[in-house]
Amino acid sequence: xxxxxxxxxxxxxxxxxxxxxxxxxxxxxxxxxxxxxxxxxxxxxxxxxxxxxxxxxxxxxxxxxxxxxxxxxxxxxxxxxxxxxxxxxxxxxxxxxxxxxxxxxxxxxxxxxxxxxxxxxxxxxxxxxxxxxxxxxxxxxxxxxxxxxxxxxxxxxxxxxxxxxxxxxxxxxxxxxxxxxxxxxxxxxxxxxxxxxxxxxxxxxxxxxxxxxxxxxxxxxxxxxxxxxxxxxxxxxxxxxxxxxxxxxxxxxxxxxxxxxxxxxxxxxxxxxxxxxxxxxxxx
Amino acid sequence: xxxxxxxxxxxxxxxxxxxxxxxxxxxxxxxxxxxxxxxxxxxxxxxxxxxxxxxxxxxxxxxxxxxxxxxxxxxxxxxxxxxxxxxxxxxxxxxxxxxxxxxxxxxxxxxxxxxxxxxxxxxxxxxxxxxxxxxxxxxxxxxxxxxxxxxxxxxxxxxxxxxxxxxxxxxxxxxxxxxxxxxxxxxxxxxxxxxxxxxxxxxxxxxxxxxxxxxxxxxxxxxxxxxxxxxxxxxxxxxxxxxxxxxxxxxxxxxxxxxxxxxxxxxxxxxxxxxxxxxxxxxxxxxxxxxxxx
Numbered sequence: 001x002x003x004x005x006x007x008x009x010x011x012x013x014x015x016x017x018x019x020x021x022x023x024x025x026x027x028x029x030x031x032x033x034x035x036x037x038x039x040x041x042x043x044x045x046x047x048x049x050x051x052x053x054x055x056x057x058x059x060x061x062x063x064x065x066x067x068x069x070x071x072x073x074x075x076x077x078x079x080x081x082x083x084x085x086x087x088x089x090x091x092x093x094x095x096x097x098x099x100x101x102x103x104x105x106x107x108x109x110x111x112x113x114x115x116x117x118x119x120x121x122x123x124x125x126x127x128x129x130x131x132x133x134x135x136x137x138x139x140x141x142x143x144x145x146x147x148x149x150x151x152x153x154x155x156x157x158x159x160x161x162x163x164x165x166x167x168x169x170x171x172x173x174x175x176x177x178x179x180x181x182x183x184x185x186x187x188x189x190x191x192x193x194x195x196x197x198x199x200x201x202x203x204x205x206x207x208x209x210x211x212x213x214x215x216x217x218x219x220x221x222x223x224x225x226x227x228x229x230x231x232x233x234x235x236x237x238x239x240x241x242x243x244x245x246x247x248x249x250x251x252x253x254x255x256x257x258x259x260x261x262x263x264x265x266x267x268x269x270x271x272x273x274x275x276x277x278x279x280x281x282x283x284x
Numbered sequence: 285x286x287x288x289x290x291x292x293x294x295x296x297x298x299x300x301x302x303x304x305x306x307x308x309x310x311x312x313x314x315x316x317x318x319x320x321x322x323x324x325x326x327x328x329x330x331x332x333x334x335x336x337x338x339x340x341x342x343x344x345x346x347x348x349x350x351x352x353x354x355x356x357x358x359x360x361x362x363x364x365x366x367x368x369x370x371x372x373x374x375x376x377x378x379x380x381x382x383x384x385x386x387x388x389x390x391x392x393x394x395x396x397x398x399x400x401x402x403x404x405x406x407x408x409x410x411x412x413x414x415x416x417x418x419x420x421x422x423x424x425x426x427x428x429x430x431x432x433x434x435x436x437x438x439x440x441x442x443x444x445x446x447x448x449x450x451x452x453x454x455x456x457x458x459x460x461x462x463x464x465x466x467x468x469x470x471x472x473x474x475x476x477x478x479x480x481x482x483x484x485x486x487x488x489x490x491x492x493x494x495x496x497x498x499x500x501x502x503x504x505x506x507x508x509x510x511x512x513x514x515x516x517x518x519x520x521x522x523x524x525x526x527x528x529x530x531x532x533x534x535x536x537x538x539x540x541x542x543x544x545x546x547x548x549x550x551x552x553x554x555x556x557x558x559x560x561x562x563x564x565x566x567x568x569x570x571x572x573x574x575x576x577x578x
Contacts, residue, residue, distance in 0.1 A: 070471075073471075093475060093477065094475075097475050098475065103468055105469045105472040109493075109567040109568075122477050176475075
């Protein structure tokens with residue numbers, strides 16, 4: 001860790017460590033439907049994300065990718081199995097986690113600066129210090145001068161930058177991203193992917209990244225996990241040995257090794273996607 | 285090629301002129317539009333009021349039952365200069381406004397608190413939900429009779445009736461507002477370590493505020509109705525009492541005059557609520573509150 005980046009908030013004991021190792025073992029989550037039936041979202045999921053690793057989860061629609069993330073964050077509790085972060089079992093909300101959703105979860109009634117400030121403020125940082133930190137982050141995502149705007153006054157890409165700054169300002173040990181760029185147009189998406197990689201390389205949190213976009217998964221990640229159709233479990237794990245730093249994600253797509261990996265992963269994913277599609281088509 | 289250079293030179297010759305011309309044309313168009321709207325409004329008012337006056341003057345409509353604009357004006361003047369049998373008009377208006385305002389405050393307060401509490405507690409809302417729907421479907425205005433029997437002819441039963449009417453409007457909006465909160469936002473702040481109190485202060489209440497403030501417009505109308513109806517049912521002072529007195533003496537003009545007075549008061553209150561709305565909801569995209577403006 002270089003000295004340039006902002007210090008981790010005081011309540012994180014391991015101020016020097018970057019990301020934390022995430023260990024998911026035998027994770028099963030069942031939901032009770034309003035009719036009283038049980039629905040198994042994920043079954044026996046076992047995944048490990050090394051400290052500071054960028055790991056993507058790819059799988060057909062409705063295979064429980066988001067459910068897995070919710071268990072890691074501690075927002076929900078597993079029906080069976082366990083999640084541990086940095087060697088500690090997750091019970092209640094995991095500390096040092098940030099979430100990023102497809103819909104940018106910004107406060108529409110707060111200015112851009114106040115939105116970014118939320119993380120430190122909730123941790124009890126004094127307001128002035130939090131404001132300075134937020135200004136710094138606004139600059140880092142290239143939005144200096146937009147402090148007083150409201151989210152609805154920004155474009156989709158700018159809102160994503162704000163959400164990214166808000167997610168990273170607490171210098172999280174773990175960054176959970178649930179299809180964060182899914183709703184963006186292709187050009188903006190590529191720009192945001194590059195921005196994300198740049199910031200990730202500075203802070204090195206462990207990342208769990210959900211996506212439907214195989215190119216995105218391969219270009220960004222160290223590890224790609226393929227999940228089966230519902231109820232989800234891990235089908236395959238691929239380690240991506242493309243060199244870091246990756247540089248421009250648009251250019252890396254044409255490299256031979258990239259295409260080879262992408263092809264192998266698609267082979268694995270294809271069956272699941274077809275099966276999931278057949279299931280939904282049959283139900284309709 | 286020649287044509288291209290030709291047009292280019294022409295453009296560069298006087299681009300400023302054309303731009304200002306376009307701007308001016310737009311401005312003239314907008315001004316014409318707003319003038320025609322105002323002319324339309326005035327014509328409509330003159331047609332309705334003038335038609336009323338004319339029909340009653342000629343005798344096609346009986347002014348004994350339906351009043352007449354000129355006589356309504358006369359009774360308005362009389363109300364303000366001579367007063368009524370129950371004191372000056374200001375005194376009576378003050379009583380009614382006070383009842384409506386206090387009822388509005390009480391109903392809003394209870395509605396917001398209960399709405400947010402029930403909206404954020406799934407178990408409570410499931411238990412109480414059906415009863416609230418039942419209470420909402422009974423004609424609450426009839427409660428006025430009970431309040432007057434129970435609490436007499438004073439100000440209190442009027443405040444109570446106004447508050448009951450206001451309560452349900454505000455309550456349902458607060459309740460719905462809390463349930464419409466963006467769950468991603470809640471998850472986000474919870475992951476960042478927010479306590480339930482912080483979730484309420486930073487997410488739930490600001491988000492429900494949009495719904496609550498939208499309901500205040502309707503709610504104030506209900507507060508006035510509650511106060512007036514309770515006064516008609518039995519009172520010692522107030523605009524409702526003047527109305528019921530005028531009804532007893534077959535005087536439609538005074539009834540209409542009272543309606544005009546109340547309408548002015550409601551419009552004034554409405555503009556105050558608008559002011560509050562603009563202050564509290566200045567973060568909203570501007571086009572969303574447009575429907576409210578009509």
